[in-house]
Structure formats: structure tokens, C-alpha cells
Amino acid sequence: MSSTIKDIAKLSGVGISTVSRVLNNSGFASPETREKVMAAVRELNYIPNNNARNLKKGSSKTIELLVKSITNPFFQKMIHTIEQKILLRGYNLEIKNVNYSGQEMAIALREVQDRNLCGVILMGGSFEYTEQDFKNLGVPCVLLTVSAAPDVDKALYSSVIIDDEAESYKATEYLISLGHQRIGCICNIYGAMKTPNSLRFQGYKKALAEHGIEIDPSLISTMNDTRSGYEFGFNMMKNLLSRNKNITAIVAMADVIAVGAAKAVLSEGLRIPDDISIIGFDGIEAAEYYSPALDTVSQPAEQMAISAIDALFAMLQGEEGIHTVFEATLLKRGSCAPPGTIAKKERG
């Protein structure tokens, strides 16, 4: 079938270990031998077997990216950058999707042992990672867009996040500053887990409270929904609109939710931002190209990805965990405006 190092050794008339040394550029090898070996490698189109190599070396030059819900377009933006940067450093990237939160560490651990991964990046998920998780893992781990539980030793892992609560606070405050009082919120919270979404929800409530606006449960849609963000946003917004006639603004905890919500608003014959203001989270293209373009709290996806890779390789060099908090940008594209009066009259 495919050729092995023995075939190369035989063809080039040298010993097996000489081939290995030439291929790995380790130790001595005369130029002539080197050339003989390389010629054989070319002729037989030899590719070293990674299983054997990793087995012997105990490490694999492979980094795994575990993504919680790979379908989120925001994560897509990061994946591309991560991939490029990792390949650039001569490592391999493997992408693995995780469907249910809370399993990430178990899967990561299994994969690491399974095939001698040398690093793990966890994108999305929850905050429920324990100190023991990282110790068990035994290889550098970077959390991207989430952090570990607060009591975990920060040296054990790296993280790249935005301050979800604060950013959400700012977004909500922005709506308040425009004059909104009846500000709704759509948030996908699964289980009892702490996630970026739940932090954003905290920020929303905090902003309202600190500006003396009563938190009205009828304006809030938090639900555990495994379906896509678009559909979730649409359904939740339809629901909010039917329950609540005088809502004037919405904070959607993800852009996909915002797009779905926008569709619901428009499908009711309401206008954005004239009747309802909408602001989303993340900064995906679908929101940018939506009509109207939707305001959003944009995360610097590319920079965050680069930062995650840098942290990973720093840890690979033996450094301790690095924790970076990026600032998000409130992109005002016109889907938020002071609450109108026309709509309310018409709908009242």
C-alpha cells in the first residue's frame, strides 16, 4: 500500500534510522546520504505515518479546536484565523463540534489521551470548568469567549474574552440613553450553566436597575432552545410582541437572535428602528448585510483568535496562562433610534 520508512531505507540503501534522522533533521547525515534518502522519498511519495510517529514521540503537533455549536456564524469568523495561525506555526488543527454544553472537558480529555494532542482550544460553551479539569488535561488549554469558574487557578489555563456583562450593560444603557424604557431581552440560556449569554443577561438587568427602570418579566424571553439562533430569535420575538404591546426596544444576546427578532418585527408590519429598536451581539455579517443593518456589540473576532493562539503557544513554551479581555465595539448602524410615537398609537 503506502510506503514506509523501510521502503525508503531499502531503496536508498541506508539504514532505517538514517532515514528517520534525515527526515527529522536530527543528528549527523552526510550530504550524499541526505540526497539519496530525499530522492527515495520523492520517488515513493513517502509520507511518514503519524500514528507511529506520535506513538513514539508521545506528542503530535496537533491542536484541537472544540467548538460548542459550530453553526454559529460568529465562531466561523474565528475558525478561519485560528486555522491560518496554527498552520503557520507548523502545527495541525483539528476541529471538533460539541453539541451539548458541559461535555467539553470530558471530550477534550479523551481526545488528548487518545491521540496525544498537544493543545486544546475551547470555543463557546459554559464557565463550568474546574481546576481539576485543567490538571487532568495535561496540555495547554485556551478558553475562547468563555472563562473558567472564578476559583480556578489562572495559571492553569488561558482565556480570551470580552466582558460580556459590561458590554451588555453598555448596549442596554445605549438604548436607555436613546429614551427607551420598555426594553425587552432575548437570551438563550441552557440549563443552569453560566454562559456568555447569561452574563449578558446580568448586564442587561443591571443596566435597567441602575437606571431606575423596573425589570418586567413580560419583556424577557430566556429559554433553552436547541434550535438555531435565527428561529429562536424569531419565535421569541413573536412571542414578546404578542404578550407586550408597548415594547420599544430589544437587546438580543446574539446577532443570529437579533436577525430572527428583526424578521419577526418586520413581519408584524412594524418598522426598525421607528417602532422597535434592535441591538445584537457578536458582529456577524448576516446582521451587517441585513436590511436594515442591525446595531451590534461587535467582538474583535480576528484579534481574539490571534490572541488565543499566542496564548496557546506561550503555554506550549512553558509559560503560565494568559488572560486577555478585549473591548467590544458598539456598532451603530441605524437599527436603534429614540422610541417613536406613531407606532404606539397605531398599535395601542
Added chain:
Amino acid sequence: MSSTIKDIAKLSGVGISTVSRVLNNSGFASPETREKVMAAVRELNYIPNNNARNLKKGSSKTIELLVKSITNPFFQKMIHTIEQKILLRGYNLEIKNVNYSGQEMAIALREVQDRNLCGVILMGGSFEYTEQDFKNLGVPCVLLTVSAAPDVDKALYSSVIIDDEAESYKATEYLISLGHQRIGCICNIYGAMKTPNSLRFQGYKKALAEHGIEIDPSLISTMNDTRSGYEFGFNMMKNLLSRNKNITAIVAMADVIAVGAAKAVLSEGLRIPDDISIIGFDGIEAAEYYSPALDTVSQPAEQMAISAIDALFAMLQGEEGIHTVFEATLLKRGSCAPPGTIAKKERG
């Protein structure tokens, strides 16, 4: 570090191969021994090393999904299904992104040799796969959304596609049937390769020709653009609109392009479908939730994915390649209508 089969053997007081047999459920093992071994496995939290296992077995129970441009939301829909079905059969899925077309087979081959993959799914890409490619590969290969060159022995690979040319023909014909004559087209064609996009482009031209409509190059935007579909669609549409004042409809060869194009149309103060009709391809959610919802030639993503997996496992059982052509569905959501007259007057 992490425990090996020897540790289990020692702890449970049996031979190494007994542990192996228990773990693989192969051959004889008394209930007591089995229990002893399992207890040790639990105690040490033992996970077999896949590198070693694959090395010995020469196969890995791992299937690789090579995706050309993983960022396309349409592919996302399929990935999820593929993953589920593969895991269900006790195999592992690995996802790998390919950025430039034409490399797929080289990468696939390398990966197969590298780590004893037992199957490959190629999603997207071009049609430039040769008979030798599949022979070199040596493991089952399924092409999803593309096919191989026509002269390749169909037994050597499986494919799951729609008839891109015919579907595009139908979409274009639909616009013609609505009364459109000035029908534009936006199509991302990279290099000289045959891709689904280029087939769709053929269908578009064929439909026009067969209905006696002259093909006007100024209505056609085909470009090699590595940037995202949204941006590409937006730029190309802006361009078309500036070059061509009396265009009344657009066939976009992907929904992401359609969304970008729609944004361009709306940003010029034109209306959809009153001034410009738009139809896309694929069936992604962003088009469904767009406002207005965009008509599209929807591919049955889930069924296609299932079909691809079925074909792969059939081949793994020794069967020959299976070739399935699915029918797409023309989803009429309201972004296409007979050409209006108001807009033309205003713009003329």
C-alpha cells in the same frame, strides 16, 4: 502520565492481551476477569491510545470531512447531520477546512496515509478529481455537492449532488416566466475550474438562450473573489447596478451572494421585488430570515448529508460507488415578481 494497558493489566492481575480482549469485546473472557479489568479501567480512568491502536490495526474508525470554505452557512447545515450520523455508527468525524480549490485530493491523500483514515467526504470544491486520485486514496470517498470529472469510473467514488445546471435553468426560467428579460447573474468562479457555480452559470446562459434572450455580458458578474459571499454579492450587485440601469432580476449562484446583492439593491433605494427580483441558491437561513425573505433554489441539505453517509458506509462494506442526484426545491418567498415599471421610469 496517562495510564496504559500495562497499568490496567498489572492492577487487575491479568495479562495485557486479556485487557485488550475485554476492551474490544473480542474472544473469550470470564465474567470475573471482565469485571476486574473494567474496575481497573474505571479506577485509573484509562483511555486506550488511539495512535497505538490505529498503528496496529492499520485503520482508525475515523472519517475525515474536507470542506472547501467551511464558512459557507449552507455547508454548516450538512456538517451537523454528517457528524451525528457518523457518531451514531461508532465512527469518529474530523473536520478539516480547505481554503483553495484543487488541493482537496492532495490533502485527503496525505491525511489518509498520515493517520490511517478509513474514509473521506469532500464537501464543495471543484470537479477536477481524476481516476488516479481515487485509486491513490485507497479508502472510500464521497463527493458532496460536487462530482468528479466525467471520464472517471463511477465505481471508484460516490457522489451526492443536485443537477446544478438544470436547477439553475429552472430558476432562470422562473424569472423569464414572470416576464423578465434583463436578467443579471452573479457567480463566483475561481480559476478555470468546473464548480457547482460554473454549472449554474451554464444553466443560466442556457435558459436565456433557449428562450431567445440575448446574453448580455454587462448583466453578468463572474469573478474570482476569495472574500466572503456576502461582501462579494454586495460589491458585484453595486457594480451591476451602476453599469446597467435597466436590469430587473438577478440570479445569485449562492444565497450568501443573494443576501449581499439584496443589500446592495435596497441600499440604492430600490425595492425587492418591485424593482429588482432576486433568486438565490442553496437554502440558508440567512436568506429565509432576510427581509424580504429571498427566493431560493433550496438543496435538501439533510437528506443529501444522510445519503452521503449511507454511500460512504456502503463503500466501506465493499460496495461500489453510489451516485445520487437530488432534486432541489424552488422556494418562492416573494423576492421575485413580474418586472415593475415604476422603478424603470424613476431611474431611466
Added chain:
DNA sequence: CAAAATTATTTTACCATTTTAATGCAGTAA
């Protein structure tokens, strides 16, 4: 009850590679 058959377990070889220790061979110093 011994031989045969069956069941349970271990020993051994092997997978493709890297790495360590060993070997051969020039050249140089004693």
C-alpha cells in the same frame, strides 16, 4: 478417569516510527 474439546489466559510477534546505544572508520597523538 484419561482424552478430547472447550474455554480462559498468556506469550509472542508485529505495526511504523524515534531514540539510544553500539559499531565502523578515518584521522591524529602518543
Added chain:
DNA sequence: TTACTGCATTAAAATGGTAAAATAATTTTG
């Protein structure tokens, strides 16, 4: 000549597992 050095290479051990052959223990059978 002998002993040592340094380079080039190779043989052999090791990596963690599986599988075939070998062996041991048990049960069935004549």
C-alpha cells in the same frame, strides 16, 4: 602500533496497543 577522537551509520530497544499462536485451566465425552 596502539589508543583515542569525532563523524557517519546501523542495530536494537521502546512506544502502546492488537492478534495469532501457544499454553493453561476447565469441562465434556468416550
